[in-house]
Amino acid sequence: AQSVAQPEDQVNVAEGNPLTVKCTYSVSGNPYLFWYVQYPNRGLQFLLKYITGDNLVKGSYGFEAEFNKSQTSFHLKKPSALVSDSALYFCAVRDSPNQGGKLIFGQGTELSVKP
Amino acid sequence: DAGVTQSPTHLIKTRGQQVTLRCSPKSGHDTVSWYQQALGQGPQFIFQYYEEEERQRGNFPDRFSGHQFPNYSSELNVNALLLGDSALYLCASSRGTGPNQPQHFGDGTRLSIL
Numbered sequence A: 001a002q003s004v005a006q007p008e009d010q011v012n013v014a015e016g017n018p019l020t021v022k023c024t025y026s027v028s029g030n031p032y033l034f035w036y037v038q039y040p041n042r043g044l045q046f047l048l049k050y051i052t053g054d055n056l057v058k059g060s061y062g063f064e065a066e067f068n069k070s071q072t073s074f075h076l077k078k079p080s081a082l083v084s085d086s087a088l089y090f091c092a093v094r095d096s097p098n099q100g101g102k103l104i105f106g107q108g109t110e111l112s113v114k115p
Numbered sequence B: 001d002a003g004v005t006q007s008p009t010h011l012i013k014t015r016g017q018q019v020t021l022r023c024s025p026k027s028g029h030d031t032v033s034w035y036q037q038a039l040g041q042g043p044q045f046i047f048q049y050y051e052e053e054e055r056q057r058g059n060f061p062d063r064f065s066g067h068q069f070p071n072y073s074s075e076l077n078v079n080a081l082l083l084g085d086s087a088l089y090l091c092a093s094s095r096g097t098g099p100n101q102p103q104h105f106g107d108g109t110r111l112s113i114l
Helices: none
Strands: A003-005 A010-014 A019-021 A024-026 A033-038 A044-050 A056-058 A064-068 A073-078 A087-094 A103-105 A109-114 B005-007 B010-013 B019-024 B031-037 B044-050 B053-057 B064-068 B074-078 B087-094 B109-113
Touching (some): A003 A103, A033 A073, A044 A056, A044 A064, A073 A087, A103 B044, B005 B087, B010 B019, B019 B109, B031 B074, B044 B064
Antiparallel strands (some): A003 A024, A033 A087, A087 A109, B031 B087
């Protein structure tokens, strides 16, 4: 069965510093990986996806993610954090890639960026 | 360009009642998926609709049912509500069911069961 794990419940970063939110995955075939962000009392906003190609994927709001097949990881990164980046971040993997299908989400990581 | 819209935003029900939640997909999208997000958890997939048919279903009981209309909008129905059904219910839409297509989420319906 496909699964994702986000090993950190919370990440604290000072504004202006780089940030990393970790994600590892387990799939039986080629992975289809996604990052979403959720602000309080809102739905999930799509940030970026990895389907195939370059291991470094660029997304919205200055975020990027690094795909590492040997370590089965897909960590979310940003060179310089903003206070407004404080939110809940979810990594997700697509089930049944040949048929589209559901997204399987991790438990989420709460990012707190302090001024 | 309107995104995914869900109604109502909040709902309070009692055990045993039935509820219907509604979703209009983003313009140009024809596939709708429903997720349940319990407090402090990641979203859990309920089911997906495409061409007015349920295409895939998660590990949810038959009390959870849905429908998709010709205009691609969708409803989620839950019968015989339990306290454990209290959650944020999220609708997501996409253009087709292909794996390349990201799902775009609405802001959800917060369902509270008393």
